[in-house]
Amino acid sequence: MLEISPDKMAGLAANASAALELLEDGVRSEGVLRGLAEGEEFCIFLERGANARTRLESFSAAGLAAGEFVGLVLSTDSGKELANKVHLVLEQLRQIRNRLSHGMMPKFTMHELEVLRDYFYSFARALAHQEALRERLARDIESQH
Amino acid sequence: VTSNPSTEPADYRALVERILVQLADSLARLQLLLEDNRARFGRNDRPIVARIEQFIDAQIRTQLALHVQAYRAKRDGAKDSVSLARTAYRACAIRSRIEDAHSALRFIDVPSSLPETATLVGRAWEILRASRLGEISRLARTPPAVCLSPLLDPGEHIFGATGGAAGMSVVALAKIDHANPFAWSLLLHELGHRAIRELDIQSETTDDIVRQWVIEIGCDIIAMRLVGPAYYAAFLSRAIVDDAFSISTPRHPSPAVRAGLLIDYIPAWFPTPLRESFHQLLTSRTRAASAAPLQELVPEKAVCKACNQDIAKIVKGKVDILGTPLQEFLDALNNNFNLPPYPQRKYELATRLAVELKRGILIGGVRSTDSVLDVLAQITDERNDAVAGTVAGIAQALCDEPADLFDILNAADVAFSDKSEQLELLVSASGDDLKGDRWKSYRDLIKRQDDLVVASMETASFSSAIRGIATYVE
Numbered sequence: 185m186l187e188i189s190p191d192k193m194a195g196l197a198a199n200a201s202a203a204l205e206l207l208e209d210g211v212r213s214e215g216v217l218r219g220l221a222e223g224e225e226f227c228i229f230l231e232r233g234a235n236a237r238t239r240l241e242s243f244s245a246a247g248l249a250a251g252e253f254v255g256l257v258l259s260t261d262s263g264k265e266l267a268n269k270v271h272l273v274l275e276q277l278r279q280i281r282n283r284l285s286h287g288m289m290p291k292f293t294m295h296e297l298e299v300l301r302d303y304f305y306s307f308a309r310a311l312a313h314q315e316a317l318r319e320r321l322a323r324d325i326e327s328q329h
Numbered sequence: 330v331t332s333n334p335s336t337e338p339a340d341y342r343a344l345v346e347r348i349l350v351q352l353a354d355s356l357a358r359l360q361l362l363l364e365d366n367r368a369r370f371g372r373n374d375r376p377i378v379a380r381i382e383q384f385i386d387a388q389i390r391t392q393l394a395l396h397v398q399a400y401r402a403k404r405d406g407a408k409d410s411v412s413l414a415r416t417a418y419r420a421c422a423i424r425s426r427i428e429d430a431h432s433a434l435r436f437i438d439v440p441s442s443l444p445e446t447a448t449l450v451g452r453a454w455e456i457l458r459a460s461r462l463g464e465i466s467r468l469a470r471t472p473p474a475v476c477l478s479p480l481l482d483p484g485e486h487i488f489g490a491t492g493g494a495a496g497m498s499v500v501a502l503a504k505i506d507h508a509n510p511f512a513w514s515l516l517l518h519e520l521g522h523r524a525i526r527e528l529d530i531q532s533e534t535t536d537d538i539v540r541q542w543v544i545e546i547g548c549d550i551i552a553m554r555l556v557g558p559a560y561y562a563a564f565l566s567r568a569i570v571d572d573a574f575s576i577s578t579p580r581h582p583s584p585a586v587r588a589g590l591l592i593d594y595i596p597a598w599f600p601t602p603l604r605e606s607f608h609q610l611l612t613s614r615t616r617a618a619s620a621a622p623l624q625e626l627v628p629e630k631a632v633c634k635a636c637n638q639d640i641a642k643i644v645k646g647k648v649d650i651l652g653t654p655l656q657e658f659l660d661a662l663n664n665n666f667n668l669p670p671y672p673q674r675k676y677e678l679a680t681r682l683a684v685e686l687k688r689g690i691l692i693g694g695v696r697s698t699d700s701v702l703d704v705l706a707q708i709t710d711e712r713n714d715a716v717a718g719t720v721a722g723i724a725q726a727l728c729d730e731p732a733d734l735f736d737i738l739n740a741a742d743v744a745f746s747d748k749s750e751q752l753e754l755l756v757s758a759s760g761d762d763l764k765g766d767r768w769k770s771y772r773d774l775i776k777r778q779d780d781l782v783v784a785s786m787e788t789a790s791f792s793s794a795i796r797g798i799a800t801y802v803e
Contacts, residue, residue, distance in 0.1 A: 192429075194572070195423075195425055195426060198418075198421075198422035199419070199422065201415075201419060202396055202416070203395060205399055205415075206395065206398055206402060209402040211399075211402060213395070213398060213762055214391055214394070214762050215390070215391045215392065215394040215398060215762060218387075218391035218395070219395050305415065305419070308418075308422065309418065312418075312421070312422065313572075315425070316572035316576055317573065317576050319572075320573045321578055323482065324578050324579070324580040
């Protein structure tokens with residue numbers, strides 16, 4: 185229950201986006217580091233989901249859930265484009281977090297940070313809508329019994 | 330249906346502030362719930378509690394701190410309003426994590442519901458029964474029971490309906506709200522469900538979804554008439570942090586639709602600045618989701634697993650055809666209940682009580698506005714006759730009457746509607762990632778407010794009970 189599940193992908197993306205925005209403003213805090221780590225977690229899920237879709241022998245529950253999630257992302261053209269960038273984004277996030285945790289400034293321009301921030305924000309918005317709908321339906325069904 | 334928030338300008342700063350305070354309050358209450366019940370946890374519970382605490386702590390120290398810091402950076406800088414809207418939208422993601430932590434409370438059998446919650450529900454049910462036009466016996470005498478639930482949203486459950494016997498009705502309150510009287514008025518919506526069911530009030534529309542929706546809105550209006558603006562305040566505070574703010578399902582119209590409709594049912598006498606602040610909050614929340622320039626990622630169509638239909642297609646356009654069935658349903662409600670809107674004079678009294686509450690004084694009792702000196706002056710003038718009447722007047726001017734529970738809820742809302750002190754405390758605590766004494770002070774502030782309101786309700790109910798006994802003896 186308390187583990188991060190693919191259902192909470194919107195939360196991961198939202199926090200990564202907020203952390204990157206704070207970074208643009210020059211804020212360094214535990215929250216920023218944690219938000220970046222959540223962004224990495226998001227990317228790993230996205231990658232795992234892509235693998236689960238292409239390799240059918242990968243049958244773990246998390247893999248399937250991630251696959252279902254990626255199915256949602258890939259159902260749109262812009263989603264496909266975003267998903268294709270995931271490897272690069274993950275690499276950039278790791279670089280930023282690594283430098284920050286060693287007390288150094290990330291080697292990124294404001295514009296690059298902004299692009300990264302928008303990347304996560306676009307996921308956060310679309311997925312939150314989808315997840316909220318699913319949760320609301322589940323609650324409706326539960327309350328009828 | 331007449332509200333059209335899209336024509337109003339949006340105030341994202343006020344929205345972000347309310348969202349952050351609402352989320353911080355919830356996390357603080359979760360922490361307090363576990364701390365206050367520490368003595369009751371046995372060996373079996375402790376590992377579960379430790380895990381939940383760890384999770385809540387991480388949410389506070391990192392996620393909440395992150396969003397408060399983002400707000401502070403924007404507030405002090407010169408960021409545009411879209412940027413504030415983005416913060417508001419992102420902060421709402423914390424709610425689903427609060428929901429996760431809260432659902433884990435089902436593994437431990439704390440806390441217990443407070444007797445004041447049941448008293449409030451009982452009082453509301455009594456008023457509903459008394460306002461019933463025609464045969465009163467059709468509404469059961471026993472009020473619904475109250476239980477605590479691991480779900481954040483209140484609900485109504487029925488069980489034991491067999492062989493023609495009516496089922497038992499239980500209203501469920503979230504565990505996190507067991508000592509949070511600001512959320513208790515939401516339970517009155519659930520009483521509406523029971524009353525509508527027992528009286529078999531039905532919408533005549535043939536549209537299944539609209540039929541469900543008008544019942545939900547009817548229950549909102551019943552609750553609003555019972556408790557007044559305190560219901561709207563509680564509903565809106567919940568709605569603005571909901572990811573599903575603008576999402577309707579076949580069973581429930583979206584919080585946005587409900588809040589938009591309800592604002593038109595706030596009594597006309599309600600102070601304009603407060604109505605405007607509600608309206609502003611609603612407008613900015615409605616717009617926050619669409620304010621950002623990134624809209625290219627459209628989610629896949631959602632399909633309802635129960636009926637296998639595309640949700641968007643099912644609910645689309647229902648708002649537009651809601652008007653007439655809703656009006657007909659409200660007419661049917663009016664034909665069954667003589668339930669006038671919460672009156673202005675009671676709200677004025679609540680405003681008077683709020684002044685005391687804000688000073689930290691219990692408001693279990695309320696005194697007549699006549700001063701004792703005025704009544705004594707009357708005795709001098711009318712010494713020959715009507716002495717008995719003036720003695721009663723003196724008694725009224727000297728003694729407290731028990732305050733009405735709904736007035737106490739409204740007084741609490743008026744007293745603590747200004748969140749600036751809380752917000753400043755939160756912003757200053759975010760400097761140390763919400764892990765120092767300033768976060769503790771924030772929590773203490775929430776606890777003090779909750780305790781004061783609950784204690785006022787307790788005093789008022791005790792005083793009414795004693796008075797009832799005295800009248801009976803007389």
